[in-house]
Amino acid sequence: METFYPDYYSEFICTADNCPLTCCQEWKIYVDDLTKEKWKTLTPPESAGGHKKNLNSFTEKKEGQRVIRLTDDHRCPFLTKNLLCSLVLTYNADILSETCTTFPREYHDFSDHREASLMPCCPAVIDLWQQKKHLTFPKVSSVSLNPAFLLREKITALVQGDSIRLPDPSLPLMQSFYILQELYRKEEKGQSLTDAVIEDCFTPSTLSELQNAIYDLPVSVTDTIWECNELLQDLAVNYLEEGLYEEYLEPLITQAEQLSEMAEDLLLSKWDAFCLQLEAFYPLLRSFLANEMYSDLLAPDDTSTEHMLIRLQWTAIQYAAIRQALFLTYLSESAGTLSYESVRQTLVILTRMTGYEEEDIYEYLENSFESLLWDFGYLAFIMGSSL
Numbered sequence: 084m085e086t087f088y089p090d091y092y093s094e095f096i097c098t099a100d101n102c103p104l105t106c107c108q109e110w111k112i113y114v115d116d117l118t119k120e121k122w123k124t125l126t127p128p129e130s131a132g133g134h135k136k137n138l139n140s141f142t143e144k145k146e147g148q149r150v151i152r153l154t155d156d157h158r159c160p161f162l163t164k165n166l167l168c169s170l171v172l173t174y175n176a177d178i179l180s181e182t183c184t185t186f187p188r189e190y191h192d193f194s195d196h197r198e199a200s201l202m203p204c205c206p207a208v209i210d211l212w213q214q215k216k217h218l219t220f221p222k223v224s225s226v227s228l229n230p231a232f233l234l235r236e237k238i239t240a241l242v243q244g245d246s247i248r249l250p251d252p253s254l255p256l257m258q259s260f261y262i263l264q265e266l267y268r269k270e271e272k273g274q275s276l277t278d279a280v281i282e283d284c285f286t287p288s289t290l291s292e293l294q295n296a297i298y299d300l301p302v303s304v305t306d307t308i309w310e311c312n313e314l315l316q317d318l319a320v321n322y323l324e325e326g327l328y329e330e331y332l333e334p335l336i337t338q339a340e341q342l343s344e345m346a347e348d349l350l351l352s353k354w355d356a357f358c359l360q361l362e363a364f365y366p367l368l369r370s371f372l373a374n375e376m377y378s379d380l381l382a383p384d385d386t387s388t389e390h391m392l393i394r395l396q397w398t399a400i401q402y403a404a405i406r407q408a409l410f411l412t413y414l415s416e417s418a419g420t421l422s423y424e425s426v427r428q429t430l431v432i433l434t435r436m437t438g439y440e441e442e443d444i445y446e447y448l449e450n451s452f453e454s455l456l457w458d459f460g461y462l463a464f465i466m467g468s469s470l
């Protein structure tokens with residue numbers, strides 16, 4: 084079976100003890116059954132502390148899955164003081180769980196091919212995308228008869244864009260959502276998704292008409308900021324309760340809570356100044372969003388247009404929360420600038436926080452909104468159609 088890779092994939096190198104946001108803390112590290120059996124026979128390294136009988140004693144069951152039990156400060160017990168893995172130092176990389184071996188790589192096995200990509204929740208991946216400026220994704224539609232792959236290819240290319248001088252990344256998200264909704268309606272009326280129908284949605288004149296219509300939508304920037312502020316606080320609440328990402332989230336959420344005290348004209352002038360700073364990161368944000376489209380719009384067991392709509396909604400929530408977090412960070416930085424390090428930290432932490440399993444995304448959307456599938460107006464509202 085052929086495996087497809089984006090152009091950046093082979094360039095990834097884990098920065099290990101130089102990593103500014105190691106993946107060995109503050110989230111679930113799954114232990115697969117094979118590793119669990121292996122670990123039952125292996126003695127823990129001394130640096131892991133405690134006097135447990137084997138490596139498996141460092142694991143626990145959480146929400147039905149076996150994970151490494153983190154220390155009181157939410158770190159992997161095998162992470163040494165100088166940020167190296169004591170399992171690799173004592174044994175070798177072969178004894179690591181599949182999660183540790185694979186991260187930040189991600190694989191999707193479709194019926195006729197395999198797709199590989201890298202996840203944005205690793206700072207070395209963000210560094211890679213920042214250096215490359217523009218990512219190229221494989222043309223899977225050349226081997227698959229399923230038109231959904233052509234549709235995803237068109238959306239990924241639209242979001243990535245063909246030049247680094249491009250407008251706000253929320254514009255292609257809105258265009259893509261509108262097109263997906265149109266195609267979904269056509270399918271509901273019995274029309275099949277064909278290559279010709281898809282191509283027709285992405286002609287330069289159609290996209291340009293759509294862009295003009297989006298820019299003409301009435302929008303209240305202040306209302307968009309308040310809504311995104313709510314979304315961000317809602318995503319953070321459980322993590323704060325569990326004491327995760329505290330160092331990052333506590334000042335951010337305090338800033339979010341204090342935002343209502345700011346006079347509206349001051350808020351808008353700060354927002355305008357922030358948007359100017361954000362422009363420098365549009366290429367990186369577009370690469371991030373294009374990668375989300377490539378890796379998440381289609382699932383091996385669901386290539387329907389409905390699934391694409393739901394995943395695009397989730398990406399829009401992620402993007403709205405990331406942009407809001409960056410705005411709050413910008414407000415708290417006395418120099419009035421937005422640094423690359425802040426953007427990288429925000430992308431990594433927010434994508435770790437929102438890297439939900441498929442069923443959890445559906446549950447979140449069902450519990451948080453009137454219906455699973457949004458109206459176009461809500462997506463445009465959180466994107467801020469002409470910010």
Ligand code: SF4
Binds near residue numbers: 099206207
């Ligand atoms: S987050 Fe990325 S760079 Fe950092 S330790 Fe993990 S894999 Fe390596």
